[in-house]
Amino acid sequence: MIDAVILFFLLGLAGGLVRSELKLPPSLYEALTVFLLLSIGLKGGEGLAKQALVPLLPQLGAVMVLGVLQTLIAFGLLRLAGRLGRADAASMAAHYGSVSVATFAVGANWLVTRNIEFEPQLAIFLAVMEVPAIMVGIVLVRGVSKETNWRALGHETLLGKGVTLLLGGMAIGWAAGPEGLAPLKPFFYDLFKGALALFMLEMGLIVSRQTDELRQRGVLLVSFGVLMPLLSGLLGLGCGLLLNLSVGGMTLLATLAASASYIAVPATMRLAVPEANPSLSLAAVLGVTFPFNILVGIPVYHWLAMQLAGVTP
C-alpha cells in the first residue's frame, strides 16, 4: 500500500520535471509549514502531559550526542571520500547531522496509518536534534574563534521559526492537556493529512528543481545522499534500542536521524559559513536524501526496528 501523501509528492515531482505550470503560492507553503509544526508540537505536548518529564532529560542528552556524532561522521566521509573543501564538507555535514520536519511528518503519518504507536517525546527529539549539528558544523570550519558571534547564532538557531513553533505548540499541548485541546482537534489533528498532502505536493516541486546540480556533481551527491541516511538510520536504531523505545519509536528516531535539514540549517549556514556552496547541500538533501527516506528509508527502518526488537510482522 502506497500512502496518498507520497502520491502527492510524486505528482509535484513529475509536474516539476515536465515543467508544468503547477505552482503553489509561497504564502501557502509558509502557512502549511506553520500548521505542520504546531500540529506536531501539540500532539507531542499532549502526550507529554501524561508522563513525568525528568526521566526524559537523559534521553534528550542521548539524541543530542547522536546529532553531534552524525555530523562528525558526515564531515569525515565528505573530506576523505568526497574530497570536498573544509567549508563545503562542514556545511553539508551540519545539514545531515540536523533533522527534517517534513521527513518526520511523513514518518509519523506512515506509523499512524498503520496503527503503530510511538512515544510522544519524539517531537521533542525533533526540536533538540536541530541545534547541535549547526554548532558542530560551525566549529569544524572556524574552530572555537572569537570572531564567531555565538550569541547571534544561538539566537538564530534556538529561536528560529521551526524550533519556536514546535516547542511553543508542545508547551500549549502540555499546558492545555487533552481536554483543553479537544476543541482544536478538528483543525489541527483531523486536517493534518490533508495539509501534509498539499505540503508534499510543493516538496515534490522543490525537489524537481535540484536536477541541475545533480547532473553536475551526481556521483558524489547521490552516493552520499543515500549512504549517509542509511548509516544515520542505523545509529538512530541503536540509540532507540539503548533508550528502550517501542518499535514505532525506534522507527521514528531512525527516520529523524536519517533525515537532513533543508530549512533551518541552510539559512544558518548561509550566514555562518557563507563561503560554502549552498546549492551543493540542498541538492543532496532535497534531490536525494529526502525522496530516498520517504520512499525507501522509512519502511526499511521499520523492518530493521522489528528485527532488533525481535518482533515478527
Added chain:
Amino acid sequence: MTLQTEKRTVLTVITESAIEKNLLRDLKQMGVRGYTIVDARGQGSRGVRTAAMDESANIRIEVICTRAMAEKVLEDFLARYYDNFAMVAYLQDVEIIRPHKF
C-alpha cells in the same frame, strides 16, 4: 510654479533574503535613516531565484541618501558580501523634495 527639488542618490541592492537582517543592521550602524524592501525574483550568475522557498528568495533594498553616504554603504557591502553572496548593487541620481528626510 517650479517644484523645489534637491539631488540625492538612490542605492539599490538586490541580494539573498538570507542576509536581510545583517544588511539592515549594517545600514543602521552607518547612519542610514530609511529604506524600502520588496521581495524579488530573477535570474543571474547564481541561477534562478524563484522565491519559492527562503533559500532561493531575493530581496531588493532601496535607500535614498546623500551621494557620500551611498558610496560609503556600497563600499562596505562590496568588501563584506560580494565574494560569497548573490548581490547586485548600483547608484542612481534622483531629485527629491523634503530634503530633510534623506
